[in-house]
Amino acid sequence: MRLPLTIADFEARAAELLEAGPLGYYAGGAGDEITLRDNVDGWRRLAIRPRTLVDCSLIDTRTTLLGRERRHPIVVAPTAFHRLATPDGERATARAAAATDTIFVLSTLATSGCAEVAAACPEGGARWFQLYVFKDRGVSRELVAMAAESGYEALVVTVDMPVLGVRERDLRSGFAVGEATAIPMVERGGGRGRMSMPDVVSLIDPALRWSDIEDLAAESGLPVIVKGVLAPEDARRARECGAAGVVVSNHGGRQLDTVLSGADALPPVAEEVGDEIDVLVDGGVRRGTDVLKALALGARAVLVGRPVLWGLAVGGEEGARRVLEILRGELETALALAGCPRASELDSSWVQRAPWAGSGAGHR
Numbered sequence: 001m002r003l004p005l006t007i008a009d010f011e012a013r014a015a016e017l018l019e020a021g022p023l024g025y026y027a028g029g030a031g032d033e034i035t036l037r038d039n040v041d042g043w044r045r046l047a048i049r050p051r052t053l054v055d056c057s058l059i060d061t062r063t064t065l066l067g068r069e070r071r072h073p074i075v076v077a078p079t080a081f082h083r084l085a086t087p088d089g090e091r092a093t094a095r096a097a098a099a100t101d102t103i104f105v106l107s108t109l110a111t112s113g114c115a116e117v118a119a120a121c122p123e124g125g126a127r128w129f130q131l132y133v134f135k136d137r138g139v140s141r142e143l144v145a146m147a148a149e150s151g152y153e154a155l156v157v158t159v160d161m162p163v164l165g166v167r168e169r170d171l172r173s174g175f176a177v178g179e180a181t182a183i184p185m186v187e188r189g190g191g192r193g194r195m196s197m198p199d200v201v202s203l204i205d206p207a208l209r210w211s212d213i214e215d216l217a218a219e220s221g222l223p224v225i226v227k228g229v230l231a232p233e234d235a236r237r238a239r240e241c242g243a244a245g246v247v248v249s250n251h252g253g254r255q256l257d258t259v260l261s262g263a264d265a266l267p268p269v270a271e272e273v274g275d276e277i278d279v280l281v282d283g284g285v286r287r288g289t290d291v292l293k294a295l296a297l298g299a300r301a302v303l304v305g306r307p308v309l310w311g312l313a314v315g316g317e318e319g320a321r322r323v324l325e326i327l328r329g330e331l332e333t334a335l336a337l338a339g340c341p342r343a344s345e346l347d348s349s350w351v352q353r354a355p356w357a358g359s360g361a362g363h364r
């Protein structure tokens with residue numbers, strides 16, 4: 001299969017292939033989509049300060065996450081409903097991630113169960129489980145137990161969806177997941193038949209509190225990563241509640257519009273807790289240079305959402321694998337050209353606010 005060259009090319013091709021409803025759901029954001037766009041622009045507002053005459057004959061992209069060494073700092077973000085992009089759904093994504101040594105975070109809203117996804121990955125890629133806490137806490141406990149049994153190494157607890165963001169593309173298209181596409185873990189939580197996102201979110205507990213994070217960290221038997229933190233004081237609170245990490249994230253611009261981009265929210269969070277727990281970031285990562293900038297600003301890893309969905313839509317498992325290979329290849333090139341062959345040695349001296357920031361020159 002001849003696959004596109006860049007993430008942007010994948011995005012354009014996926015937009016031709018996907019039907020209007022799923023395309024709007026994947027691509028869209030909340031409100032006026034200001035944060036959606038700014039997630040991408042945030043990385044572009046930063047310039048790289050390269051050093052030269054550094055031996056770059058060996059490039060080392062390794063990072064440490066949850067105390068374990070990983071070959072590179074790119075992680076597949078949890079995203080819902082992969083069967084809308086490819087018939088094999090999350091099983092294809094899990095295999096693509098395993099083939100590229102990429103951690104795969106499986107969403108609670110997956111169109112395959114967590115055990116099924118684990119079984120689809122005989123070579124045993126690293127997997128984390130993203131948890132939405134249902135109103136029925138018994139179901140959440142069951143999901144956590146199933147994830148632990150199926151070899152998921154961490155719980156990524158998403159905390160930025162007490163209610164659904166105002167997603168106007170979905171409202172216009174009437175997007176819902178058809179009866180033919182099961183969402184097994186949502187069905188355990190009481191979901192039935194054709195479901196819109198408001199139907200799904202009505203099962204999620206809007207009363208989730210910090211004490212619940214404390215309980216999960218103490219009782220789940222898995223390290224807990226709190227996803228959806230933008231303020232350093234919340235990152236501190238997560239640390240105090242026993243979390244092993246935080247994901248600086250605005251949910252891909254899909255929840256509250258006009259919040260800070262991942263790139264802008266990251267530095268104060270990394271400053272506050274980066275020496276104590278793992279800080280990860282997501283939103284708008286589309287190039288290896290974006291990954292380099294995130295690491296320079298204090299992240300240990302980045303999560304990538306939509307690009308993987310574009311990969312699945314264009315080429316199934318192979319497409320997703322190619323997307324992950326592109327990002328990793330670009331990161332290696334960027335590290336060499338920036339004169340920092342070891343990713344773990346990046347620091348804030350490698351980036352500065354770009355002189356073109358605010359001028360619109362960073363836009364395509």
Ligand SMILES: Cc1cc2nc3c(=O)[nH]c(=O)nc-3n(C[C@H](O)[C@H](O)[C@H](O)COP(=O)(O)O)c2cc1C
Pocket residue numbers: 025026027039077078079080107108109130158227249250251252253254282283284285303304305306307
């Ligand atoms: C189509 C779609 C579905 C998503 N579903 C989930 C989800 O089920 N759980 C979750 O924690 N985050 C979900 N997210 C947010 C992603 O995990 C991630 O924060 C975001 O996509 C990162 O931004 P990017 O798409 O620009 O890389 C979803 C994002 C998209 C685009």
